[in-house]
Amino acid sequence: MNPFATEASGQLILALSKGRIFDDTLPLLAAAGIVVTENPETSRKLILATNDPNVRVIIVRASDVPTYVQYGAADFGVAGKDVLLEHGGEGLYQPIDLKIAACRMSVAVNAGFDYASAVRQGARLRVATKFVQTAREHFAAKGVHVDLIKLYGSMELAPLVGLSDAIVDVVSTGNTLRANNLVEVETIMEISSRLVVNQAALKLKRARLQPILEAFERASKTQG
Ligand code: ADP
Ligand code: PRP
Numbered sequence: 123m124n125p126f127a128t129e130a131s132g133q134l135i136l137a138l139s140k141g142r143i144f145d146d147t148l149p150l151l152a153a154a155g156i157v158v159t160e161n162p163e164t165s166r167k168l169i170l171a172t173n174d175p176n177v178r179v180i181i182v183r184a185s186d187v188p189t190y191v192q193y194g195a196a197d198f199g200v201a202g203k204d205v206l207l208e209h210g211g212e213g214l215y216q217p218i219d220l221k222i223a224a225c226r227m228s229v230a231v232n233a234g235f236d237y238a239s240a241v242r243q244g245a246r247l248r249v250a251t252k253f254v255q256t257a258r259e260h261f262a263a264k265g266v267h268v269d270l271i272k273l274y275g276s277m278e279l280a281p282l283v284g285l286s287d288a289i290v291d292v293v294s295t296g297n298t299l300r301a302n303n304l305v306e307v308e309t310i311m312e313i314s315s316r317l318v319v320n321q322a323a324l325k326l327k328r329a330r331l332q333p334i335l336e337a338f339e340r341a342s343k344t345q346g
């Protein structure tokens with residue numbers, strides 16, 4: 123394991139992504155008495171201090187949070203269920219659904235595309251998504267043949283320019299779909315963000331982690 127995260131001083135490293143996860147985790151941290159003293163939106167620093175000299179926050183891409191925690195470079199982190207399903211969860215303990223960053227994973231198509239009859243007729247569908255594992259499992263369970271096209275963002279564009287027949291993406295208000303004349307045709311699952319903890323850190327640093335996990339658990343009950 124990485125000595126940076128396991129030094130004898132008992133330092134805890136929390137991995138967060140900028141934006142909604144960082145913003146929605148702040149109140150949970152506050153419930154544990156932890157205040158991040160630097161702002162990732164204005165600072166270029168990737169390791170942020172908190173009011174607790176033993177707790178630091180690292181800022182990583184949302185889809186990289188499970189990887190940092192898996193390898194012990196971070197002791198714990200916050201990641202969406204969508205991201206965790208793609209990662210696979212290896213080496214991660216997932217004790218708490220924090221109920222933050224709530225959305226759903228859905229299938230969407232161009233408003234004019236008759237998805238139901240394409241499926242009925244056994245058509246082979248081109249599906250663009252960042253979430254290839256989830257999409258593969260969803261369509262396999264339905265018995266729908268798909269060619270998956272991996273994208274890294276702006277999935278809503280794909281059907282508009284003929285890259286795909288459908289997309290699998292997260293939807294919250296539906297504003298992005300509406301703005302691009304797409305319609306949601308299936309909900310695959312409800313999504314929220316989870317606390318993930320490195321399995322070794324949970325054993326070696328339980329005394330330091332436990333009060334924070336308990337505060338997160340209590341505070342998350344008031345969310346959603
Ligand atoms: P990314 O840079 O990967 O898009 P985000 O901050 O947008 O990172 O998303 C982080 C997590 O927040 C996602 O893994 C998902 O669980 C959730 N999420 C994504 N989009 C939304 C949304 N529009 N509303 C609520 N939650 C969302
Ligand atoms: C997410 C997601 C959708 C949108 C859905 O994008 O990829 O495009 O939110 O939310 P809505 O249903 O409320 O419109 P995000 O805002 O995270 O932008 P980005 O990931 O492309 O930066």
Ligand code: MG
Pocket residue numbers: none
């Ligand atoms: Mg996003």
